[in-house]
Amino acid sequence: MQLQREKVEAALQSVFPMDWAIPGTLSEAMNYSLLAGGKRLRPILVLAAAEAVAGQETAADRAMLFACAVEMIHTYSLIHDDLPAMDNDDFRRGRQTNHKVFGEAMAILAGDGLLTHAFHVAAQAASRGVPAERVLAVVGELSRYAGPTGMVGGQVDDMLGEQGLTSLEQLENIHLHKTSDLIAFSLRAGGHAAEADDKQLHAYGLFGRNVGLAFQIQDDILDLTGNEAKLGKPVKSDERQEKVTYPYLLGLDESRKRVAELTREANETLLQAGLAKPEPLIGIAEYLLNRDH
Amino acid sequence: MQLQREKVEAALQSVFPMDWAIPGTLSEAMNYSLLAGGKRLRPILVLAAAEAVAGQETAADRAMLFACAVEMIHTYSLIHDDLPAMDNDDFRRGRQTNHKVFGEAMAILAGDGLLTHAFHVAAQAASRGVPAERVLAVVGELSRYAGPTGMVGGQVDDMLGEQGLTSLEQLENIHLHKTSDLIAFSLRAGGHAAEADDKQLHAYGLFGRNVGLAFQIQDDILDLTGNEAKLGKPVKSDERQEKVTYPYLLGLDESRKRVAELTREANETLLQAGLAKPEPLIGIAEYLLNRDH
Numbered sequence: 001m002q003l004q005r006e007k008v009e010a011a012l013q014s015v016f017p018m019d020w021a022i023p024g025t026l027s028e029a030m031n032y033s034l035l036a037g038g039k040r041l042r043p044i045l046v047l048a049a050a051e052a053v054a055g056q057e058t059a060a061d062r063a064m065l066f067a068c069a070v071e072m073i074h075t076y077s078l079i080h081d082d083l084p085a086m087d088n089d090d091f092r093r094g095r096q097t098n099h100k101v102f103g104e105a106m107a108i109l110a111g112d113g114l115l116t117h118a119f120h121v122a123a124q125a126a127s128r129g130v131p132a133e134r135v136l137a138v139v140g141e142l143s144r145y146a147g148p149t150g151m152v153g154g155q156v157d158d159m160l161g162e163q164g165l166t167s168l169e170q171l172e173n174i175h176l177h178k179t180s181d182l183i184a185f186s187l188r189a190g191g192h193a194a195e196a197d198d199k200q201l202h203a204y205g206l207f208g209r210n211v212g213l214a215f216q217i218q219d220d221i222l223d224l225t226g227n228e229a230k231l232g233k234p235v236k237s238d239e240r241q242e243k244v245t246y247p248y249l250l251g252l253d254e255s256r257k258r259v260a261e262l263t264r265e266a267n268e269t270l271l272q273a274g275l276a277k278p279e280p281l282i283g284i285a286e287y288l289l290n291r292d293h
Numbered sequence: 294m295q296l297q298r299e300k301v302e303a304a305l306q307s308v309f310p311m312d313w314a315i316p317g318t319l320s321e322a323m324n325y326s327l328l329a330g331g332k333r334l335r336p337i338l339v340l341a342a343a344e345a346v347a348g349q350e351t352a353a354d355r356a357m358l359f360a361c362a363v364e365m366i367h368t369y370s371l372i373h374d375d376l377p378a379m380d381n382d383d384f385r386r387g388r389q390t391n392h393k394v395f396g397e398a399m400a401i402l403a404g405d406g407l408l409t410h411a412f413h414v415a416a417q418a419a420s421r422g423v424p425a426e427r428v429l430a431v432v433g434e435l436s437r438y439a440g441p442t443g444m445v446g447g448q449v450d451d452m453l454g455e456q457g458l459t460s461l462e463q464l465e466n467i468h469l470h471k472t473s474d475l476i477a478f479s480l481r482a483g484g485h486a487a488e489a490d491d492k493q494l495h496a497y498g499l500f501g502r503n504v505g506l507a508f509q510i511q512d513d514i515l516d517l518t519g520n521e522a523k524l525g526k527p528v529k530s531d532e533r534q535e536k537v538t539y540p541y542l543l544g545l546d547e548s549r550k551r552v553a554e555l556t557r558e559a560n561e562t563l564l565q566a567g568l569a570k571p572e573p574l575i576g577i578a579e580y581l582l583n584r585d586h
Contacts, residue, residue, distance in 0.1 A: 108376065116441070
């Protein structure tokens with residue numbers, strides 16, 4: 001996983017071609033957030049999903065541009081979510097948020113730039129040997145999972161529901177779109193890069209859905225029980241902001257059980273999908289279950 | 294042109310599939326701006342460009358999804374430009390701006406949703422008979438002309454240059470990206486839909502560049518000399534906001550000459566591109582030169 005992460009970091013350094021005339025400040029603002037580290041969970045899932053279908057590591061190279069594209073989409077969503085009109089956050093991963101450094105207008109435009117350019121990066125995958133029909137499928141899915149019916153829709157539901165959330169169903173629906181959709185996309189994009197069949201793509205969609213939910217519940221649990229130094233952010237912020245979370249609705253024990261259950265379901269789906277080498281993907285799911293930051 | 298506009302209006306009504314679960318308020322906010330009328334210049338250029346290559350009207354049908362996509366991109370850019378952190382405008386085309394009606398957070402998300410979904414709409418063109426390679430080329434170009442090196446980049450330059458602009462070159466560079474890039478894209482997208490050759494695509498890029506600049510200069514002229522009722526907005530706003538414009542730098546007469554010159558150049562490019570039927574496109578350029586609103 002560490003090796004994959006380093007490959008992703010290197011690839012993200014060059015998503016903006018050197019000979020393109022991008023205004024200097026815009027370039028700086030986009031890279032400030034894109035190259036700020038983080039787990040790189042989504043790109044790693046893209047690469048691992050491609051490998052699991054093909055059964056060999058070289059498949060990851062063909063999927064790298066999809067990996068970069070999904071991280072650019074994730075990054076733009078963080079920049080816009082942090083804006084004063086949205087969550088109004090001053091810090092992320094121990095650094096000032098984009099608008100605190102570059103101003104609100106530039107942060108909006110940096111987000112727009114990353115979002116728009118992500119599709120350029122994804123479309124370039126044809127030059128790495130992915131068939132045009134597959135690249136087109138990925139572009140369509142990126143738009144669908146990240147757009148009004150996916151991540152953007154989840155963000156809207158989250159914003160509108162902040163005060164009045166009462167049921168687990170509502171909470172789950174928000175996370176399915178805010179978190180799971182982009183993770184399901186990551187899996188399917190990796191699958192397309194390795195020319196997965198429909199059964200495998202379907203399994204990846206389910207796996208991504210469950211892993212995404214488990215990831216979110218684990219996030220809620222760590223906010224309550226985690227170690228500030230390891231997390232790199234203050235704990236119990238959900239409580240202070242009176243956010244409705246899984247532990248709030250279900251209790252801590254039940255939430256932990258839910259993470260274990262979702263992870264088990266996710267792994268079973270994978271084992272029945274006829275993948276050449278599902279183990280690294282299952283390893284990532286286990287990591288999510290056991291992480292402490 | 295009126296007929297094409299009506300076809301575009303009808304197509305824009307159904308860019309969001311009925312069976313997609315989009316949060317109601319988000320849907321409302323996106324459609325509020327997308328269906329607010331306007332000249333629909335960009336989509337009309339997409340359709341006319343396809344017709345000019347193919348020499349028959351049916352070519353426009355294959356280009357319709359590209360026409361919708363470019364109007365969605367144009368609309369998102371207006372929503373974000375109007376935000377308090379950007380131009381802070383309360384009115385557009387005689388109606389309240391998106392954030393005045395739906396709030397700032399929803400306006401940001403409505404823009405993000407339109408921008409993201411535009412790529413879905415464009416990618417669907419394969420189902421209308423456009424070859425996958427051409428659709429992929431259009432997706433890549435949409436991202437490039439609308440992104441950090443295109444429209445978003447122009448918006449950044451405009452924002453950063455607002456106080457200190459002194460040269461015609463700087464002003465032209467801003468408009469080339471803020472306005473011309475998306476118009477050049479429109480032409481080329483229509484060309485791709487009709488499987489234009491490289492010479493035609495190149496001519497479309499140049500034509501779009503010049504028509505875009507002429508359009509912008511004419512906008513500046515009308516702001517100074519136009520009729521408020523016809524324009525649907527207050528005149529002389531550029532003067533009040535101390536904006537550096539073409540008439541400010543060149544004078545009114547010289548600006549008018551520049552519009553005529555750019556239009557003539559644009560039309561000559563078209564006549565030498567080996568198009569089957571360039572007349573409707575030339576008609577649109579003439580309309581831009583002579584419009585009073």
